[in-house]
Amino acid sequence: MGDKNVLVIGGGTAGLSAAVELANLGVHVELIEKSKFLGGHAIGYTCKAIENTCVKCGACMVEEKLQSAVFHPNINVLAASQVQNISQNNRFSANIRQESLVIDPEKCTNCGLCLNRCPMEGAILQGFSKNNHPFYAVNIKKCLYFKDRSCTICRDECPETAIDLDKKASEHTIEADAVLIAIGFQPFNPKDKPYGYGRFNNVVTGLDLERMLKQSGRVKKPSDNKLPQKIAFIQCVGSRDAKLNHLWCSKVCCGSALRMARLIKERQPKTEIAFFYMDVQTFGKDFEPFYREAQKDIRMIRAIPGDIYEMDDRRLKINFVNNSTHETKEEIVDLVVLSVGITPVEDIGTMSRIFKIGPDESGFLRTDHNGVFTAGTVQGPMSIPETIANSGSVAWKIKKYIDGLTIDD
């Protein structure tokens, strides 16, 4: 029983949930995560409760899974790690490369002095979850030491001597009875859409807004850090798009955007919000009353805007068609939020190569053959609760597989 081992690739919602489920079943889990922090995209999502009533967005569940995983005796986490190659001879044998973490988790006390003293913006990264230990990481792409060895302030000032800027990457071999691929999704990059993302400061994505609300509780204009008077949400950016070969609905963006819009209305009631959509995707059994309330505060416009122009004062001019009068209208807003879709993550290519399995025609990956499994948004669009449910069910399939039982749905 206790000698079975599962390799989970990906430390986001799906990987964490499946790992915890398996660990609770007495299976040992090696969880590897490419980035320096666990939790994937969703750990940066904000709680969207209105008047202290939960709206079931699922953000808190990710934190819960992360905490359980980090402290579970059956789970060993390797951050900053990637599979190099894998061989299968009954069991799997995976070569893992772990980039240098620089900050020693054994010594670090999460005091934050490194971040405070670092002269280079973005060189010390901060996680979203306090349960992520260490809470800080060195970003070698920005760090001056890695550029030209000109700065060692963090190392010199760390009271615990936890920082070793010369620490090398390491190689690990993991033996496993099954592998779970839970590498998540890639948020659509809207830079080529006619909305000026990446060029206009006050055009952000839904994910940017999630993180902004999580970190500061308020929505502010990136151009001047002031509160916006008027916000426009644009839905289906990068989803339901034949030109991109993205014919799917990403399922989660309507819920996420409407919940954030209502949260902003609650916290910053003077903000005017316009919501541009094709049709609103339902989410959960509480959708009807939620949507009724949302329509009271939020102007719903059934059209996707054509172009956005930035004005001299950094406000944004939006062109759209008025559905009832069939007239094109121009409207000026302070902030535009693009609800970018869920798309297949690039690493699906690597996984396909390593495990010799092909993605589906949309580019997502789904398998439960020969000890290789997938869970979560690597399979396609899913909400946080759906991801957790899916991962739980896949964990049971894995358990059956490693116990030598046949898999049936």
Next chain:
Amino acid sequence: MISSSEIIDMDQLDHTRCRNWPFLQDFCVTCGMCASSCPASGIDGFDPRMLVRMVSLGLAEEVIDARWPWICTMCGKCENVCPMQIDIADLIRKIRSKREREKVPGILHKGLVAALETGNNLRLPKDDFIFIIEDVAEEVAEEPGFEGFKAPIDKKGANILTTIHNKLVNTHTEDLKHWWKIFHAAKEDWTVTSENWEGTSWGYFTGDDDAMKIMAGRIVEQMEKLEVKTLLWPE
């Protein structure tokens, strides 16, 4: 045009009627990006999204008789932004092609009839055309650096044959000079024809493929007659 207040019984509509129109209007997800981007939408209530929907619902007569397809400038911005790759400008042209020719809006219809009968949209006689070309050429020759400039008409074996937009021999003769000066500076061996010189083909805008074939055929004929291998068709 159907007003929003008019109620249509959807069950009475034949959604398959326009299926043989070779466009993907049934893919429309009614996102409205076409209407939001269109520089002409809103003029007389023109709404490309609604037009596409009408076609996919089989409202053929309604769209053929409507003024909307004739408001469109066929700039193609709609299909550029359309996430479902619906060829809206081609759809508009298809609708235009289905209208009785006598009911095609005035200037387009008259201009095309004139072009088919006389070789140009203005019914400009050959002598008048030659007079205008020579007159403008003389004006160019008076400018410093262009002494002795002449516009070669019907020059056999020239390198380039260039067509003329009718407005350049009507109200915009100045614009002829820009082309000619470039030819002169580049020492290009070029010519214009004294007949069938018309570069605009309003068959394109009225959806009249037969007329387009005739107009294009005439240009080819001229090229063969003058043994010119390269065509400059600046329309």
